[in-house]
Amino acid sequence: MDQVPPGLEEILDGKNHKLFLQGGNETWMGFPAVKRFTNAFILDEVNDKILLGYKKRGFAQGIYNGFGGKVDIGETPLQAAHRELEEEAGVQAPLQWFGALLFYQTDHEYAHYIDLYRANSWSSEPIETEEMKPRWFALPDPSTDMIQLAERLSREETSEGETHVEIVPLHKMWRDDLLWMPLMISNKPFVGRVDLVQDSAPKAGSPSELLHPLAKWWIATIVD
Numbered sequence: 718m719d720q721v722p723p724g725l726e727e728i729l730d731g732k733n734h735k736l737f738l739q740g741g742n743e744t745w746m747g748f749p750a751v752k753r754f755t756n757a758f759i760l761d762e763v764n765d766k767i768l769l770g771y772k773k774r775g776f777a778q779g780i781y782n783g784f785g786g787k788v789d790i791g792e793t794p795l796q797a798a799h800r801e802l803e804e805e806a807g808v809q810a811p812l813q814w815f816g817a818l819l820f821y822q823t824d825h826e827y828a829h830y831i832d833l834y835r836a837n838s839w840s841s842e843p844i845e846t847e848e849m850k851p852r853w854f855a856l857p858d859p860s861t862d863m864i865q866l867a868e869r870l871s872r873e874e875t876s877e878g879e880t881h882v883e884i885v886p887l888h889k890m891w892r893d894d895l896l897w898m899p900l901m902i903s904n905k906p907f908v909g910r911v912d913l914v915q916d917s918a919p920k921a922g923s924p925s926e927l928l929h930p931l932a933k934w935w936i937a938t939i940v941d
């Protein structure tokens with residue numbers, strides 16, 4: 718019988734779930750507060766592509782991610798997701814909720830509670846903004862071992878750190894994304910919690926240490 722991690726009962730809100738994966742030997746950390754965020758992904762299901770943004774500045778500069786940020790006071794998470802997508806990629810899209818993640822990183826002031834959204838259509842060609850440079854990448858099959866793929870991509874990268882490959886740059890995304898990417902690709906709603914040790918942003922280094930920042934993780938799909 719799996720034990721739902723602290724903080725996720727409220728997010729599950731009575732919905733049935735099925736454990737997808739879990740790992741790590743630590744105990745769940747306590748956290749002082751929770752802050753709400755959103756993250757939105759556009760998927761081109763005709764051409765098996767995903768739109769990601771290259772973070773040009775500030776926190777987590779140099780990684781690829783969906784488009785998102787904090788939920789402002791007075792906004793619903795869905796409103797925030799639409800606003801962030803438009804601000805960061807100049808795009809409007811019929812966003813659908815597909816998951817929620819709770820993260821806590823050692824010594825941080827708050828845990829991130831991130832509502833995840835996806836859409837299969839979009840209003841116009843994405844544009845580069847001050848914060849993000851959008852780029853389309855080929856999606857791997859959801860049955861792919863994402864950790865092995867990230868290791869291969871990391872080895873194949875040019876010495877200048879330039880990503881030539883057209884496939885989704887898993888080695889330059891948040892480490893936890895490797896765990897739930899198959900669920901996003903196959904559109905299976907999920908909830909998850911991930912605890913991280915400090916300094917978890919992706920950076921060059923030994924591919925075998927790809928999951929090193931993750932101290933404990935638990936991800937479950939939502940079932941009807």
Ligand SMILES: COc1nc(N)nc2c1ncn2[C@H]1C[C@H](O)[C@@H](COP(=O)(O)OP(=O)(O)OP(=O)(O)O)O1
Pocket residue numbers: 754755756757776777782784785786787788820829831891892893894913917
């Ligand atoms: C392990 O850490 C993270 N994993 C994943 N998958 N996503 C993360 C992680 N940390 C942050 N994020 C998401 C949350 C948001 O969708 C974006 C941006 O987060 P950030 O903390 O940079 O948000 P801000 O830029 O401060 O928000 P504003 O745009 O509102 O200023 O990444």
